[in-house]
Amino acid sequence: MSTDMSAELEIFNRRESEARSYCRSFETVFTKASGAEMTGADDKTYIDFLAGCSSLNYGHNDPDMKEALIAHIADDGIAHGLDMYTHEKARFLKAYEDNILKPRGMDYKVMMTGPTGTNAVEAAMKLARKVTGRRNIVAFTNGFHGMTMGALSLTGNTGKRGGAGGGSLSDVTHMPFEGAFGDDTDTLAYLEMMLDNSSSGVDAPAAFIFEPVQGEGGLNAASDEWMRGVARIAKKHGALLIVDDIQSGCGRTGTYFAFESAGIVPDMITQAKSLSGFGLPFAALLIKPEHDIWKPAEHNGTFRGNTHAFVTGRVALEKFWADDGFQNDVQHKSAILTTGLQAIAEIVPGARLKGRGMMQGVDVGGGETASAICARAFEKGLIIETSGADDEVVKVLAPLTIPEETLRKGLNILLDAARDVTVQTKVAAE
Template sequence: MTITPPALSVFETVESEVRSYCRGWPAVFDRAQGARLTDEDGHEYLDFFAGAGSLNYGHNNPVLKRALLDYLERDGITHGLDMATTSKRAFLETFQNVILRPRDLPYKVMFPGPTGTNAVEAALKLARKVKGRESIVSFTNAFHGMSLGSLAVTGNAFKRAGAGIPLVHGTPMPFDNYLDGQVPDFLWFERLLEDQGSGLNKPAAVIVETVQGEGGINVARPEWLRALADLCRRQDMLLIVDDIQMGCGRTGAFFSFEEAGITPDIVTLSKSISGYGLPMSLCLFRPELDVWEPGEHNGTFRGNNPAFVTATAALEAYWADGGALEKQTRARGEQVEQALISITEENLVDIKEYRGHGLVWGIEFHDKARASAVARRAFELGLLVETSGPQSEVAKLLPPLTITQDELDEGLRTLARAVRETAV
């Protein structure tokens, strides 16, 4: 018989069965700072989850917290839809001067709503409106959100099944290395596009993640991304890069596509764009694509002014100094990679592969249930690690970018212990 602890009983009796993360981490969290959380009983956990990538600068970052408190204490606007406010102006100016101009990116900025799937829905609608076509191409093991348009370009069968209706107007193609290098890149895709008998409706756009986080930490090669961008240009399709989890420095550069040297037509950002875990998302696009009519896509919470404040503070604190955070992220990534090499060498029979980039990494196990066992044992040892992949076969590492070298080493030692202690 399962006895529900009193501390968790209200969650189990009142909250919906749809809850998920709390099942793997059965604690009631109370406080958090930097890379650590503390539950109400005083137990401390090192965080290799970072709000699913929403907390790149750590929990309650003091610089961002101070900016937010000062804004609230002076009765700054908290809700403004898409009205002009001082906090929105400060964000737009800072984003343009710190992020867009130095990268020679001409994007217009749209605030589509507070979540990542809002940004994806806006991107898909805009692409269809611009091109006058319905079809969108996505990739195997992609994840773009849980609303209907986003689900139609998501690969995971379990998540797609939750829609309850047919998901249409999306066509999947093989992601980089999906066919283990046995087929030249885009051979099938391009053949379908050029064959009038293929049955493929001409797509309005292609949507892609440079690193598939929820799909199992599948990293696209820069040359694959460049070839995709070239294909989109030649075939008159818009290229949408979903940078919701991998943007804002997760792979090193602010945008994850920078290393490939491409300029997408449309980019979606969310998660860590606010810097503080406050809901916020952006849809960026080339100026000539800005064909929206006023109010044609909107949302009550598309103007989250407290998020503008923390986002501006994050850009000024971490991205206006010439790349210190990017260098640190790459160094921390090398630290993770060396640890994963050692863990793999100690568990050659069990580990299929480790892979990653910057500060997003994963370990894939031959036994698909093993990653969940590792995550459970890691929690017992004081480390938060989630799983990803179509069958949750990958243990996923997503620590804050601001994590210290010592904290990262501590977490990697705990991970190594969790892998050892779950061996059969």
């Protein structure tokens, strides 16, 4: 039912913190969502190319997950259990073992951390330092790993780091990600030189951490060769390898883990966002068994392990990852996305494609242009956001389950929006 949104918008402006962000781009009050679409209080339906910033890889309100969760709640299933043993936790772990770890020949302990990705990153940092007895961690330019103080120290973005309010963001060395100096510079050689040189000022690292595809950093996608190179250098220097697969994981790039094609075996892998399958808060850290040296409660949190998320997360694993069907479908849609974005890049002067799989976008050269395209797209019925150091990338994070027809419709809206902004920019220049 359509309602007057003015009162609700007013309460947000009056009472919600200035820290709010995404809502500033979408001036409506959303009331319901299904699949790849969201509906506002004005009854207008929008195609969702944001998907909870990759927290809704399986779409809004997947019917099988919803049915399982409703049944669990109706039967007085556990809602909150700290880290006690529960039936639903056992079922989730078994499903993760059967559908993710065993088919890939992987052996990891699963550590339930606090409910967001930054909690998993904090745990990884602490454990790497505990295992190695070292403090320095090597992170990479344009990386984003979270907003708590430890994870923020790994993050490169000046605006995000400014939120620390002058607090210490130390014990991290930032190195150039692949392509940071242009295509002609070998950043692996640079990294190796800095670590091999005893006078470089870089302390022996406890760990290296990187995202296979940098989500907030502008969809910079690491090549298999580069990921293998970092893994090799980490091993050479006695450091652990942490892969942050929070935004790029759970199928987003076409395989469950975004690093699978590189053939590397990280010491730790962070998981969150779509791990619950349903948009529920849930994060975990995968740890090689030999590194799981925590003492009981040495790293904990009241909300580690969300029982409702165990229910929906298990259903997601059993429904989408029991065979290769879903993965193949994602790769098919990725090709459609690439073609659609290429058409947009061709009408925006100097634009170029970035990313991989269903985590792609168009670098349009500046934040003003990208923001204008996203704003125009929203007017036309598409929810989409920007990323990159200067918000210069129009980033598509549509649900992986989006129907092909809806995906094409959303891409056509985006193309129209890009065309409108390009024409306006040209007229203004004249």
